[in-house]
Amino acid sequence: MLDYHMHVENYYPFGRTPDTRPTGTAPMDTLRRFIDSAEARGVHEIAITEHVYHFVQAREIVANAWADEKCFYDMDTYVRILQEGQKAGLPIKVGIEMDYMDGKEDVIERIVNDYPWDFVLGSVHWIGPWGFDLSEHRAEWDRRSVDEAYRAYFRLLMQAVDMGCFSSMSHPDLIKVMGHFPLGDVSDLYEAFADRVAAQPGLCVEISSAGIRKPVGRLYPELPLLEACAARGIAITTASDAHAVEDIGRDFDQVKTLAASCGYTHAMSFTRRVATPVPLSR
Numbered sequence: 001m002l003d004y005h006m007h008v009e010n011y012y013p014f015g016r017t018p019d020t021r022p023t024g025t026a027p028m029d030t031l032r033r034f035i036d037s038a039e040a041r042g043v044h045e046i047a048i049t050e051h052v053y054h055f056v057q058a059r060e061i062v063a064n065a066w067a068d069e070k071c072f073y074d075m076d077t078y079v080r081i082l083q084e085g086q087k088a089g090l091p092i093k094v095g096i097e098m099d100y101m102d103g104k105e106d107v108i109e110r111i112v113n114d115y116p117w118d119f120v121l122g123s124v125h126w127i128g129p130w131g132f133d134l135s136e137h138r139a140e141w142d143r144r145s146v147d148e149a150y151r152a153y154f155r156l157l158m159q160a161v162d163m164g165c166f167s168s169m170s171h172p173d174l175i176k177v178m179g180h181f182p183l184g185d186v187s188d189l190y191e192a193f194a195d196r197v198a199a200q201p202g203l204c205v206e207i208s209s210a211g212i213r214k215p216v217g218r219l220y221p222e223l224p225l226l227e228a229c230a231a232r233g234i235a236i237t238t239a240s241d242a243h244a245v246e247d248i249g250r251d252f253d254q255v256k257t258l259a260a261s262c263g264y265t266h267a268m269s270f271t272r273r274v275a276t277p278v279p280l281s282r
Ligand SMILES: [Zn+2]
Pocket: 097, 123, 125, 170, 171
């Protein structure tokens, strides 16, 4: 199995302040810890995909007060440490989780093209100023129409797809994260999304176990969305979206079951943004 979505933000040397860093560890020890946890769950290759808003070089992408106070990593150092892991023989891919923000296409493209990424996730976490998956923005759900939120989310997600610079679209129906489901039929959104992904050669969609650990308590995406992708021959990547080593590869039995129910036998591995299929049973 492959786990192509996880974060190092809580671990040395990526943690936010010196006092949260465990003493006596080296960056390579952190990476080895990630690999050990992965292997314990039968995962033989990981992509580390840190949030783009942590990096000073990308400050202008999310560019709001919430993200600004989390912006403190140097992207060159991050890439160098992951590449050192690769040189040491660790099965790690150099990745990034890119926030798609309407109107920031130029800087997004520059960051995607200026660094030697193996793998680039495309994500929508913001509808304008609303970070709809953040617990601190949860009250906004009471002021919004769920159906409208779904339509606004998928509109942005399809704009992200159209950029044509991502490897896989992460947690494609993240809009359900807090457990809200539309009253109306949204299958037209799923079909339209799948059409747009299919128009981008090689672009994958992600199956993620992270939703199981969120209020919604379900995998991303819903079965009809994945069926729409499978019907168009769109390939998948598999993900835990772990923010703690214990969550790497978590609930991958359910990920595999969902993938198999849509006829998937392989997930994609990426090197310098070029995909290779790997059997799901490995
Ligand atoms: Zn995300």
